Amino acid sequence: MAHLQRKFKVSERRACRVVGQQRSTQRYVVVPSDFEARLVKEMKAFAEANPRWGYRRIHALLVDVGWAVNLKRIERLWRAEGLRVPPRRKNRPGGKGPGQAGNSAWARPALRPGHTWSYDFVALRTQDGRPLRVLNVVDEYTRVAVGFHVARSIGTRAVQKVLEGLFQTHPPPQLIRSDNGKEFISSGLIQWLGDQGVTAVPVAKASPQQNCYVERFNGSMRDELLDGELFHSVLEAKVVIGRWIDDYNHRRPHRGLGMITPVAFDKAERARIAVGSSDGYEGSG
Secondary structure, eight states, X not given: OHHHHHHHTOOHHHHHHHHTOOHHXXXXXXXXXXXXXXXXXXXXXXXXXXXXXXXXXXXXXXXXXXXXXXXXHHHHHHHHTTOOOOOOOXXXXXXXXXXXXXXXXXXXXXXXXXXXXXXXEEEEEOTTSOEEEEEEEEEXXXXXXXXXXXXXXXXXXXXXXXXXXXXXXXXXOXXXXXXXXXXXXXXXXXXXXXXXXXXXXXXXXTOGGGGHHHHHHHHHHHHHTGGGOOOSSHHHHHHHHHHHHHHHHHTSOBGGGTSBOHHHHHHHHHHHHHTTXXXXXXXXX
């Protein structure tokens, strides 16, 4: 075919028609005999490194590192290898203080990157049985984990100190959503937030679904990391959790963002806004 195309200056379609060659046969590229074996090996390596990820996220990682495979092929190989995600553990419901349903994520949605943050705690224990708390702060629009803090106990003053540090590296959001924990609804913290130009929006009592973005983030952290780790100290927890959050922001494909990472989505949205997209964000929240 290549000879006919060169000699007679004709297209591949014309050359195939003349000699009766199927174009699909002509364009077929031989797959190396060990292609699938190498693919399975890397797929299983990703699955072992991320035991709480399903085949969709593993597929996104494989494509990201250069494997030209579709989702159905990864699903087939995933099932053939007997890979599965263990069932989730049920969390115990907790009581909440008074709040407003009008502050829910759907009643007051995030309008752009940096517009609305949400924060909440995750509770766990070190190997010696002592309590440990993790404060997570998430940008609701981009799902970027803005910051975290790990300590034996975290009160209102510690929450304010964490936010002070974040406001030095990020523009303060317009809204910050929380549940009704006493650490979040103290008058001193709410007044301080107001001085920074931030409106505190606590959700209704016993309604974690109204603060769904940080609740989902906390669930992913517990499911993918905390339930499978045993921490011996606060320092160890800080290092391991910090590494997981860095992966979450920069490496972990997010289903709610079209299987791209939160940081990649954030950059794309900010670039779109910068060039004056027709979908601009004039909303005031």
